[in-house]
Amino acid sequence: xxxxxxxxxxxxxxxxxxxxxxxxxxxxxxxxxxxxxxxxxxxxxxxxxxxxxxxxxxxxxxxxxxxxxxxxxxxxxxxxxxxxxxxxxxxxxxxxxxxxxxxxxxxxxxxxxxxxxxxxxxxxxxxxxxxxxxxxxxxxxxxxxxxxxxxxxxxxxxxxxxxxxxxxxxxxxxxxxxxxxxxxxxxxxxxxxxxxxxxxxxxxxxxxxxxxx
Numbered sequence: 001x002x003x004x005x006x007x008x009x010x011x012x013x014x015x016x017x018x019x020x021x022x023x024x025x026x027x028x029x030x031x032x033x034x035x036x037x038x039x040x041x042x043x044x045x046x047x048x049x050x051x052x053x054x055x056x057x058x059x060x061x062x063x064x065x066x067x068x069x070x071x072x073x074x075x076x077x078x079x080x081x082x083x084x085x086x087x088x089x090x091x092x093x094x095x096x097x098x099x100x101x102x103x104x105x106x107x108x109x110x111x112x113x114x115x116x117x118x119x120x121x122x123x124x125x126x127x128x129x130x131x132x133x134x135x136x137x138x139x140x141x142x143x144x145x146x147x148x149x150x151x152x153x154x155x156x157x158x159x160x161x162x163x164x165x166x167x168x169x170x171x172x173x174x175x176x177x178x179x180x181x182x183x184x185x186x187x188x189x190x191x192x193x194x195x196x197x198x199x200x201x202x203x204x205x206x207x208x209x210x211x212x213x
Contacts, residue, residue: 131160
C-alpha cells in the first residue's frame with residue numbers, strides 16, 4: 001500500500017487552529033502522515049542574505065514556533081495520523097526527537113553528515129529526498145547507513161523545481177533507486193517513493209501504478 005505524506009511546510013502561519021484544520025484535511029483525504037518543518041532563519045541563511053535579499057526578508061515569519069510542536073504531535077496522534085518534521089540544524093533535531101514518528105531530511109542537506117548521524121542516535125525512521133543530490137552524495141548517505149547497520153529508512157526521488165514540468169519528472173529513476181537499494185541492502189525491503197512537486201495528478205498515479213512508489 002502506498003503511504004501518503006501531506007507536506008504542510010510553512011503554511012501553518014503559527015496558528016494552531018489553522019494547523020488542526022490542515023491535519024484534519026490531510027486525514028480526510030486519506031493521507032497517512034503530515035510533515036512540518038522546523039528551522040531558524042538566522043541558522044539557515046547568512047546575515048547578508050537576510051538583510052539584502054527581498055525574497056528572504058520575511059522568512060523569519062515562516063518559522064514554526066516550538067511551543068506548537070507538543071500540541072501538534074498530540075493532535076496528530078489523537079487523529080491517528082503519523083507526525084513528521086524536517087529539522088535544519090542539530091538543535092532543532094534534538095528538540096524534535098520525542099514528538100515524531102519520522103525525521104525527513106531534504107536533498108539540500110545530503111552533505112550534512114552530522115545531521116544524519118544525530119538522527120541515527122534516536123533510532124527513528126528517516127526519510128530523505130534526492131532532488132538536489134548527486135549520485136556520489138546519495139551513495140555516501142547509503143554507505144553511512146550500511147556502516148551503521150541501519151535500514152529503517154525510505155528514499156524519495158524528486159525534482160527540485162517548483163512546480164516541476166511534467167516532462168522533467170523522470171519517474172523511471174524510482175526504479176533505478178530501487179535497484180541500487182536491492183543490491184546494497186539485500187532482503188531489507190527499503191521503501192522508495194516519489195516527492196511530488198508537479199501540478200499534475202497523473203504524475204502521482206503513474207508513480208504508484210507503474211513504479212510502485
